[in-house]
Amino acid sequence: MAKFKEKLDEKLIKFINQQHMFFVATAPKEGKINISPKGLDGTLKIIDESTILWLNFFGSGNETAAHLQEDNRLTMMFCAFEGKHLILRLYCSVKVIQEKDKSWNKYIEKFEYTNGARQVFELSIESVNSSCGMGVPLYDFVSDRSELTDYYNNSTKEEHIAYMKKKNQISFDGKATNLF
Numbered sequence: 001m002a003k004f005k006e007k008l009d010e011k012l013i014k015f016i017n018q019q020h021m022f023f024v025a026t027a028p029k030e031g032k033i034n035i036s037p038k039g040l041d042g043t044l045k046i047i048d049e050s051t052i053l054w055l056n057f058f059g060s061g062n063e064t065a066a067h068l069q070e071d072n073r074l075t076m077m078f079c080a081f082e083g084k085h086l087i088l089r090l091y092c093s094v095k096v097i098q099e100k101d102k103s104w105n106k107y108i109e110k111f112e113y114t115n116g117a118r119q120v121f122e123l124s125i126e127s128v129n130s131s132c133g134m135g136v137p138l139y140d141f142v143s144d145r146s147e148l149t150d151y152y153n154n155s156t157k158e159e160h161i162a163y164m165k166k167k168n169q170i171s172f173d174g175k176a177t178n179l180f
Contacts, residue, residue, distance in 0.1 A: 002129055002130070002131040003129070003130050003131075004127055004128065004129050005127075005128040005130075006050075006125075006126075006127065006128065007049040007050045007125055007128060008046070008049040008050070008090075008125065008128060009049065012088060012128065012130070013046055013049070015078065015080070015086060015088060016044065016046060016078055016088070017046070018083075019078045019079075019080075020039060020041075020081075020141045020144070021037055021038065021039045021079075021081070022037075022038050022039075022044070022076055022077060022078045023035055023036065023037055023038065023076070023077040023078075023079075024036050024038060024054075024064060024074055024075070024076050024077075025074065025075040025076075025077070026063065026064050026067035026068060026071075026073070026074050026075075027067055027071065027073075028066065028067045028070045028071065028171075028173060028175055029070050029071060030173075031171075031172075031173035031175065032063075032172055032173055034063040034064065034067060036063070036064065038054075038056075039144060039145075040057070040113075040144055040148070040149070041144060042055075042111060042112050042113055043055045043056075043057075043111070045110050045111065049125075050124060050125045051122065051123065051124060051125065052076075052090070052092075052122075052123040052125070053107065053110060053111075053120055053121070053122055053123070054076075054120070054121045054123060055108075055111045055114070055117055055119075055120055056117070056118050056119045056120070056121060057116040057117060057118055057148065057152070058116055058117075058118040058160060058163060058164045058167075058168055059148070059168075060167065061167070061168070061171065061172060062118070062164075062167075062168040062169070062171065062177040062179060063171050063172060064119075064121070065096060065118075065119060065168075065177040065178065065179065066170075066171035066173075066175040066176065066177045067171070067175075068094050068096055068121075069175065069176065069177070069178055070175070072093050072094045072095070073091070073092070073093060073094070074092050074093075074094045074121070074123065075089055075090065075091055075092070076089070076090040076092060076123065077089045077090075079133060079136045080133055080136065081136065081137070081138060081139040081141070082138065082139065082140070082141060085132055085133040085134045085136060086130060086131075086132070086133045087130065087131045087132070087133035087136065088128070088129070088130050089128070089129040089130075089131075090123065090125050090127075090128055090129075091125070091126050091127040091128075091129070092123040092124055092125050092126060093123075093124045093126060094121050094122065094123055094124070095121070095122040095124070096119055096121060097119060097120040097121070097122065098118070098119050098178075098179060099117075100180065104120075107120040107122070108120060113149070115149070115152040115153055116148070116149070116151075116152035116160060118164065118168065118179070164179060164180075165180065
């Protein structure tokens with residue numbers, strides 16, 4: 001049975017901190033809805049029961065940022081792939097912080113690994129939904145993939161910027177990401 005709360009409690013915070021993967025979903029007013037799997041240890045910081053910081057690295061697209069230009073809503077979902085079954089959805093409003101913003105240093109310093117960082121998203125939780133998740137299969141976590149961090153570590157900041165200018169300024173639907 002689905003349950004709704006206004007904020008996280010200690011049990012849910014512990015659950016989030018144990019997860020190796022989560023999903024984010026955003027949608028523009030018109031165009032494709034985007035759902036992305038996310039991982040990499042250390043990219044989520046729970047500030048309090050109503051606030052999460054998520055460090056987003058550059059990659060093949062920048063749909064989340066483009067969508068948040070039009071509608072600052074984001075759903076974050078966690079599934080228990082190990083242990084007791086649970087699905088947790090966080091319905092959030094989002095503030096986007098980028099390197100060009102004055103507050104960037106205040107946010108980015110909260111994370112240990114920042115090579116390849118593109119945005120920090122400050123999520124204000126508006127509603128928390130937990131449901132059973134009994135239909136989610138069990139998987140054994142092996143490890144995080146190293147290809148992405150290897151790429152970040154073996155390329156320069158200038159190469160990161162060049163890549164983002166080429167691949168991360170326009171969404172799949174042709175919407176601006178306002179990255180630079």
